[in-house]
Structure formats: structure tokens, C-alpha cells
Amino acid sequence: LPQQIDVLIIGAGAAGLMCAAVAGQRGRSVLVLDHANKVGKKILMSGGGRCNFTNMYTSPENFYSENPHFCKSALARYTQWDFIALVEKHGIPYHEKTLGQLFCDNKSKDIVDLLLAECRAAKAQIRTRCSIESVQPQDTGYLVETSLGTVRCKSLVIATGGLSIPTMGATGFGYDVARQFGLRIVPTRAALVPFTQHKRQLQRQQDLPGSALPVTASCGEGSFHEQMLFTHRGLSGPAVLQVSSHWREGEAVSFDLAPDRDLAEWLAQQRTEKPDAHLHTVLCGLWSKKLVHHFLTDKGIESRPLKQFSSPELAEIGAKLQTWELVPAGTEGYRTAEVTLGGVDTDAISSRTMECKTHPGLYFIGEVLDVTGWLGGYNFQWAWSSAHAAGEVV
Ligand code: FAD
Structure with a gap:
């Protein structure tokens, strides 16, 4: 030297x-x-x-x-x-x-x-x-x-x-x-880091690893409209990495699962256009089959032809499906954090x-x-x- x-x-x-x-x-x-x-x-x-x-x-x-x-x-x-x-x-x-x-x-x-x-x-x-x-x-x-x-x-x-x-x-x-x-x-x-989830939640999501969808992920002052990805240990994808920079232990993160539309309004419109179509079929226009199955089961929503739902029922279903609130178990920490x-x-x-x-x-x-x-x-x-x-x- x-x-x-x-x-x-x-x-x-x-x-x-x-x-x-x-x-x-x-x-x-x-x-x-x-x-x-x-x-x-x-x-x-x-x-x-x-x-x-x-x-x-x-x-x-x-x-x-x-x-x-x-x-x-x-x-x-x-x-x-x-x-x-x-x-x-x-x-x-x-x-x-x-x-x-x-x-x-x-x-x-x-x-x-x-x-x-x-x-x-x-x-x-x-x-x-x-x-x-x-x-x-x-x-x-x-x-x-x-x-x-x-x-x-x-x-x-x-x-x-x-x-x-x-x-x-x-x-x-x-x-x-x-x-x-x-x-x-x-x-x-650790920031720009995937979230981990509790075992019980992961079991409910066991068919989902690899599935992705566009969301708006929000926590505190941070709100990001990007892709979210389900993994074997929790959640990742750009929306999740971004919002992790705003997250603190114990806080809830909110995901708008259909960020481009008001689901209640959209379902009402779908019912007018295709009254005989099943709820799950219509939702497959938004999400993959696996995700639709998961969201409906997770929220205890039964699929029927749209005409069989009353307007208030459809509005409630739309609201239920629109947002997902989650308290992550933690993050993957410095092991995988980008920054x-x-x-x-x-x-x-x-x-x-x-x-x-x-x-x-x-x-x-x-x-x-x-x-x-x-x-x-x-x-x-x-x-x-x-x-x-x-x-x-x-
Ligand atoms: P670093 O690039 O981390 O460099 C620090 C250097 O200091 C290293 O070479 C290290 O060996 C050395 N060092 C550390 N401790 C000591 C020591 N005690 N003695 C001697 N040397 C030491 N950012 C983007 O903008 N775009 C991306 O695509 C992107 N992708 C990423 C992917 C991953 C997996 C990770 C982990 C990060 C990514 N980042 C990305 C973030 C980006 O890599 C960092 O913000 C950036 O490298 C920081 O630059 P830096 O020079 O400050 O530190």
C-alpha cells in the first residue's frame, strides 16, 4: 500500500x-x-x-x-x-x-x-x-x-x-x-424488504405462492400502486417492498386489491350486463382463478349467478373484496433487504x-x-x- x-x-x-x-x-x-x-x-x-x-x-x-x-x-x-x-x-x-x-x-x-x-x-x-x-x-x-x-x-x-x-x-x-x-x-x-406472515395465514394462502396482482399497498404516509406477489413465507413484489419502508412492527398494511376500480360499482355494472354469470367467473376477469377462489373463501363469500344478489349484497361483497388489511408477522430483515x-x-x-x-x-x-x-x-x-x-x- x-x-x-x-x-x-x-x-x-x-x-x-x-x-x-x-x-x-x-x-x-x-x-x-x-x-x-x-x-x-x-x-x-x-x-x-x-x-x-x-x-x-x-x-x-x-x-x-x-x-x-x-x-x-x-x-x-x-x-x-x-x-x-x-x-x-x-x-x-x-x-x-x-x-x-x-x-x-x-x-x-x-x-x-x-x-x-x-x-x-x-x-x-x-x-x-x-x-x-x-x-x-x-x-x-x-x-x-x-x-x-x-x-x-x-x-x-x-x-x-x-x-x-x-x-x-x-x-x-x-x-x-x-x-x-x-x-x-x-x-x-431494513427496508425494501418482503413481509413475513404468521403460519396460520400462510396455511390459508398455501395455493398462492407465485400468484401476483396489481394493488395499492398503503401504510402510514406511503401508498404504492404496483404488483404484489404471494410467496412461501409471506408477501413480496414491488408494492410490498416499497410499503415496507413505511412499516413498523405491529402496524397494519392495507391493500386495495382492485386499485383501478370501485368493485361495488363494477359488480353492479357486471350484473346489468351479464345477470346469469357467476360471481367467480366475473371476478376471473380481474384476478387469476386461484386468487378468486382464495379471496372468496377467505372472506366467506358464496358464488352465485349475479342476478341472485341484491344491490346491497353486491355492494357489501364489492367492499369486502376491495380491501385486505393485514398485520405482517415481520420482515425478512437485513438478510434480503435491498437497503x-x-x-x-x-x-x-x-x-x-x-x-x-x-x-x-x-x-x-x-x-x-x-x-x-x-x-x-x-x-x-x-x-x-x-x-x-x-x-x-x-
Ligand atoms: P455498497 O454498494 O453496499 O458498497 C459498500 C462497500 O463497502 C462494499 O463493497 C463492501 O464490501 C464495503 N465494506 C463494507 N464494510 C466494510 C468494511 N468494514 N471494511 C471495508 N470495506 C467494507 N439500488 C438501485 O438503485 N437499483 C437496484 O436495482 C438495486 N438492486 C439491489 C438489489 C439487491 C439485492 C440489494 C441488496 C440492493 C439493491 N439496490 C439497488 C441498493 C443498492 O445496491 C445500494 O443502495 C448501493 O449499492 C449503495 O451504494 P454504496 O456504495 O453506498 O454501498
Whole structure:
């Protein structure tokens, strides 16, 4: 390892590599250290192997933080369009999947290769399999002891991410460094994570794993109109992952199972058009056979030809079928969560530079900060934007 470097970045993930490239291209000497056996592991596994690297509609409203204004400056100065231009510069084919979410046509590795090419152009050095033993402030800069030797740096950038997926190398290292320097940590919890359900409920749903339907999932202030998926352990799919960021232990989540229509009105209309049709047949126009069977049995509704239901009966059935209230048993936790809510309190950090206000030369970027995006490419955009902000000044 070099003994002296301008910029030492801990964590060779999305934010760390981006920051290395930007700082190196400004002529700074840069070293990136990571304890994992390879760089960018989360990028590689992201987006089902195709990395949802940004979202065309990224705006500060797509992020959670105790200070919702904090992310604005960095997002405005390095936007989704800047990252898209970089992707295009590297000739990486991509497409919009849905809702502005941009994915690689081929593999997530294209994004890791992009970052490594930018780091090479910036002459940034990268070392993996390096554990960090201690961080000490010096008169100017920091001294970092590692398993590969001791390094002195003028700027120290913490880019070690959140707690999700420990098997991929996630640790609480960044929070420990923050605490060492007297910074507060906004309590963390797993987010963008599937719900687990109680055994009794799972037994009632035993035919459903694999079934999906569009819903509006709501909890607290969060409301998301996307797909929900039944699994062997509970519920998943984008609507569920999104709403999990609003959920707290013991709270109920409400699902509108037919978000595009008022079921009571729709059933009344169906009765006028097809009086002899059975309730379950008509509902198969909305949901799969399995789901219809489940919803009717679960709510104790008997299927008959529509003409045999009175108007109040149909209205009651419509209302019963429309919403499903559920108290999840829990979440799958950090084991499978895409992100960590909470993190280093942004009060102590400059929103322009990501520098710690009380410790010049110490920076926090990416997911380790108390800035968490929705599902859909926002978390990577935060990694790129915050990394760029720091990379321009370290
Ligand atoms: P990371 O990318 O997690 O990088 C942190 C780095 O620090 C890692 O390389 C790690 O090994 C290293 N590190 C940690 N602790 C130490 C230590 N003690 N010493 C040395 N090094 C350390 N977001 C999207 O926007 N789109 C997606 O499609 C998407 N898909 C995802 C899929 C999955 C399964 C997961 C888990 C997450 C996904 N995310 C997605 C979220 C996204 O991956 C993260 O928000 C993003 O990677 C955060 O970037 P980061 O650089 O802050 O942290």
C-alpha cells in the first residue's frame, strides 16, 4: 500500500468507485480499500442481475431522511441525466423497464466495468481483501491502519454502505466510524424488504405462492400502486417492498386489491350486463382463478349467478373484496433487504460536499448516510450523486 495518499476511500461499492473516479480525474491520488474479495458486489446482484442503475424521474421526493432537504443539492448537481450520459459514453445498452426505471440490457457487470474503466482513467488504485483496523485523526488528515499496512491521507471518504445483505460484505463499519467522531446515527432498519406472515395465514394462502396482482399497498404516509406477489413465507413484489419502508412492527398494511376500480360499482355494472354469470367467473376477469377462489373463501363469500344478489349484497361483497388489511408477522430483515433506512445523521454533514462539519477532511457518501431511496434505481442515483459531490472537493 502507498503510505501517503491524497484521498483514501473505504468501500469499493457504487459510491466509493464513483468518488474515486471523479477525484482521480481531478488529479488527486486516490486509494480505494474494500474487505470483500471483489468490488461492487451489490451492483452485480442488483436489479435481478441487470442493475437498475437510475430512474429517469429521480427527484428529492423519492428519498426518505430525517432531513428531506439534504439530498437536493447533490441530486441537482449530478443528475440521472449525467449518469445516463456516462452509460452512453461507455456504449452500454439499456432500456426503461417501467416507471422510469433504467436497466442494463445485458448484465450488471457492465456498470461495474464502467466504474473500473473510469477509475483506471483516473489512475485510482483499488485493493480488495483489506480489513480496516483503525482510523485516527491527525493534525492534518487521517491515519488508517489496515491488514495491508498503514496509510496517511488528507481526505478520508467512508463509502461502506448499509447493513443489508451481510453475506455480500455489509457491515456497520461506517456507523462505527461516525460514532467514533461523535456523530449521531439515525436508528437503522431494513427496508425494501418482503413481509413475513404468521403460519396460520400462510396455511390459508398455501395455493398462492407465485400468484401476483396489481394493488395499492398503503401504510402510514406511503401508498404504492404496483404488483404484489404471494410467496412461501409471506408477501413480496414491488408494492410490498416499497410499503415496507413505511412499516413498523405491529402496524397494519392495507391493500386495495382492485386499485383501478370501485368493485361495488363494477359488480353492479357486471350484473346489468351479464345477470346469469357467476360471481367467480366475473371476478376471473380481474384476478387469476386461484386468487378468486382464495379471496372468496377467505372472506366467506358464496358464488352465485349475479342476478341472485341484491344491490346491497353486491355492494357489501364489492367492499369486502376491495380491501385486505393485514398485520405482517415481520420482515425478512437485513438478510434480503435491498437497503437500510436511517444511518449517519445528515445534520453533521455538508449537503454540498458530504464533508463532516466537525471533522474537516472526513466524508460520508452513499447508503451509509441517512438518505434512502424508493425502489426503482433511486438508491444507485443517490450513490452516484453523493459520490460526485464529494469527488469534486476531496
Ligand atoms: P455498497 O454498494 O453496499 O458498497 C459498500 C462497500 O463497502 C462494499 O463493497 C463492501 O464490501 C464495503 N465494506 C463494507 N464494510 C466494510 C468494511 N468494514 N471494511 C471495508 N470495506 C467494507 N439500488 C438501485 O438503485 N437499483 C437496484 O436495482 C438495486 N438492486 C439491489 C438489489 C439487491 C439485492 C440489494 C441488496 C440492493 C439493491 N439496490 C439497488 C441498493 C443498492 O445496491 C445500494 O443502495 C448501493 O449499492 C449503495 O451504494 P454504496 O456504495 O453506498 O454501498
